[in-house]
Amino acid sequence: MPLRHLIAVMDEHPELYQNLRTKLQIFTVENMFHMIPTIEDNLRKSTNEMFKSPGLSVEALPSITELSSIIQGLPKTIKLCEKIIQQLENLSVVQLAEFYQPISQLISKTLDSNILPQTILLRIVPLFNAIETIVPQRLYVETLKQWFLNADKHIQLGIIEHEFLVQEPTRVLRVDERVLQSPKHFQLLLNILEFYLKAARSYQKMVKAKYLSKFTSDK
Numbered sequence: 670m671p672l673r674h675l676i677a678v679m680d681e682h683p684e685l686y687q688n689l690r691t692k693l694q695i696f697t698v699e700n701m702f703h704m705i706p707t708i709e710d711n712l713r714k715s716t717n718e719m720f721k722s723p724g725l726s727v728e729a730l731p732s733i734t735e736l737s738s739i740i741q742g743l744p745k746t747i748k749l750c751e752k753i754i755q756q757l758e759n760l761s762v763v764q765l766a767e768f769y770q771p772i773s774q775l776i777s778k779t780l781d782s783n784i785l786p787q788t789i790l791l792r793i794v795p796l797f798n799a800i801e802t803i804v805p806q807r808l809y810v811e812t813l814k815q816w817f818l819n820a821d822k823h824i825q826l827g828i829i830e831h832e833f834l835v836q837e838p839t840r841v842l843r844v845d846e847r848v849l850q851s852p853k854h855f856q857l858l859l860n861i862l863e864f865y866l867k868a869a870r871s872y873q874k875m876v877k878a879k880y881l882s883k884f885t886s887d888k
Contacts, residue, residue: 736771744784750775754792765796766803770811772796777815780847780854794853801860806831809861816844816858835872838865 736753739746754775757765776797779790800808814829820843834840841862848854 733768733771736768737774740771740774740778743778747785750785751789754789754796757796758792762799762803766800769800769804769808772800773808773811773815776812776854776857777818780845780851790853794857797857805864809864810834812857813841813844813861816848818845820845834865835868838862838869841865 739749739753743750757768757772760768772793775785775789775793779785779787779793797808797812810829810831813834817829839862841858844858848858
């Protein structure tokens, strides 16, 4: 069974798979370099197939472009945004993963209570948590790009990519200071930091093994 489906099943019944889910997440992170392209490509393919299935109304789902436009219009579009959040809450975990970019935008917008109230944040966090079990890499990169907009001026947004963060995981702490002041946002940041610390450890092991292998073969 593909990992993405297994994680989705465990999210549907977390009380039954609590111990297994943690082990699977660790396994996924430690093998991220090999698995991410396949997982995300297959996810996109299967999601597109579900959207085309006779039993699912495509019109009922907001497009990513439309949702991003609505988010940009906040707080004027707050009512419409709440309606779309409700639609997103009704999606399966696999379907929801397609909307990682708008969710990262919404999470960032909630840093300003004048734009989005905390009640909206409480609804968005579970969506964020669901998506990070499927496509953590893309979600985290997009979220960090949003959080760096008003933060470390020495970091160019163009270099905030997965490879950069794997090599310098502690950079994630140099985000907008409002993230550090909000308990909900700070918890998400800790999740991201843990992910990249584990990915960095895996990367270092891989590099070490590569050089040891080369050193041994040269003898």
